Amino acid sequence: METxxxxxxxxxxxxxxxxxxxxxxxxxxxxxVVARIELGITDPGTGTLSRLLAAAGFELRARLEPAxxxxxxxxxxxxxxxxxxxxxRLREVANLSRFRIAARRV
Numbered sequence: 001m002e003t004x005x006x007x008x009x010x011x012x013x014x015x016x017x018x019x020x021x022x023x024x025x026x027x028x029x030x031x032x033v034v035a036r037i038e039l040g041i042t043d044p045g046t047g048t049l050s051r052l053l054a055a056a057g058f059e060l061r062a063r064l065e066p067a068x069x070x071x072x073x074x075x076x077x078x079x080x081x082x083x084x085x086x087x088x089r090l091r092e093v094a095n096l097s098r099f100r101i102a103a104r105r106v
Contacts, residue, residue: 003040005043006037006040008053008060009049009053012052012053012056015058016057016058018056020034020035027051027055034052037049037052
């Protein structure tokens, strides 16, 4: 099973034009470590993954993003909105904007 780490590492290694053995040598580790990570057998810690990516000439960066939360009632609303005319959609957006402004005051 491919993990995110497996995908990142194999992509970085391939883009750098390195074999698993060459990457392992640059990172001062065994080729089997690289292979196990790329196969998804081992899920490395961020330190190990960062070191391997750096050996391939890449930097691991992480960022926080809000989770996408989809309520089923929102999905049901899509059909209704698509049936609206352009003018009705504009009215819907204006109403939502007024609602958000009013909600901030509370």
